[in-house]
Amino acid sequence: MRVLLTGANGQLGSALCEVLGYETVIPKDLPDFNLMHSGVEEEIIGCAPDLIIHAGAYTDVDGAEREPDLAMAVNAKGTEQIARAAVRLRARLIYISTDYVFDGKQRIPYGEEDRPCPINRYGFSKWKGEQAVLTSGARTLVIRTAWLYGTAGKNFVKSIMRAAGSEPILKVVNDQSGCPTYAEDLAAAVASLVEKNIEGVIHVTNRGQCTWYEFAQAIVREMGLGCSIMPITTEQAGRLAKRPPYSVLSPDRLVALGFALPEWSQALKRFAKVAPLPLGYSS
Numbered sequence: 001m002r003v004l005l006t007g008a009n010g011q012l013g014s015a016l017c018e019v020l021g022y023e024t025v026i027p028k029d030l031p032d033f034n035l036m037h038s039g040v041e042e043e044i045i046g047c048a049p050d051l052i053i054h055a056g057a058y059t060d061v062d063g064a065e066r067e068p069d070l071a072m073a074v075n076a077k078g079t080e081q082i083a084r085a086a087v088r089l090r091a092r093l094i095y096i097s098t099d100y101v102f103d104g105k106q107r108i109p110y111g112e113e114d115r116p117c118p119i120n121r122y123g124f125s126k127w128k129g130e131q132a133v134l135t136s137g138a139r140t141l142v143i144r145t146a147w148l149y150g151t152a153g154k155n156f157v158k159s160i161m162r163a164a165g166s167e168p169i170l171k172v173v174n175d176q177s178g179c180p181t182y183a184e185d186l187a188a189a190v191a192s193l194v195e196k197n198i199e200g201v202i203h204v205t206n207r208g209q210c211t212w213y214e215f216a217q218a219i220v221r222e223m224g225l226g227c228s229i230m231p232i233t234t235e236q237a238g239r240l241a242k243r244p245p246y247s248v249l250s251p252d253r254l255v256a257l258g259f260a261l262p263e264w265s266q267a268l269k270r271f272a273k274v275a276p277l278p279l280g281y282s283s
């Protein structure tokens, strides 16, 4: 099977290359492959994949408020081109989406059938990407995930580890709840879903939920970092983009298919064993 993977150098993309095998994957990413370019559809046709995993995206949530056209060009228009290529090739298409398609007003985990209602530009652009693939006519699976971290790329875990090296007290929001997800676990789940030929929409995160504050506390504990975490509100954090206060995704469909990802706290323990320590710390 020929698998074309966008966002191949990103957090999930790197983990997917490991899981699927570098020999199976046709990797695509910046700077050679740009989702904003009009030639994306033809480039993919030229590669003739059987399966496209579209993990590439504009992922800067605050940045998308400053440059919404860019976020839309990459996440919505770029995805439209990918979907058109999948239809022409009769290839299967997996689109990686986000918990940020929801507004966070619910207080029970979001199911696949719950109606998206994004409250920031990033979430809106990803939702448009979802619609592009789901209405394209291609055989499609939309995988919504959340709060991703891994060895490659930038993420919250690495930010806490870096900041802990220079600041004794870190302020972290305690009124947003979600599901931290280890890219390695998500990649393994994606590979299993590919094998099972699953279509539609599915939520895939590590199990359990926490706030960013609780997540930061666990990171400090697991990594043995010498700093304390102070809880603050979203308002106090003053970020540019609105965030859903509750974006926990229900694992019910995944469980019904016979999969269960590890608890987020267990996944973090595994990551702690392979994560590079920040400067100033020794193992």
Ligand SMILES: NC(=O)c1ccc[n+]([C@@H]2O[C@H](COP(=O)([O-])OP(=O)(O)OC[C@H]3O[C@@H](n4cnc5c(N)ncnc54)[C@H](OP(=O)(O)O)[C@@H]3O)[C@@H](O)[C@H]2O)c1
Binding pocket: 006, 007, 008, 009, 010, 011, 012, 013, 029, 030, 033, 034, 035, 036, 054, 055, 056, 057, 058, 059, 074, 096, 097, 098, 099, 126, 144, 145, 146, 147, 148, 149, 152, 153, 154
């Ligand atoms: N990170 C999260 O917490 C999170 C949560 C839920 C869902 N997701 C979704 O999961 C997927 C994977 O996320 P991730 O954390 O692995 O993201 P990531 O590490 O930011 O990787 C995304 C990749 O896409 C590339 N990219 C950006 N703009 C592009 C463009 N114009 N053309 C081609 N490639 C481009 C990035 O390149 P550069 O690094 O050079 O920009 C990067 O290599 C994304 O679809 C994201 O929306 C992520």
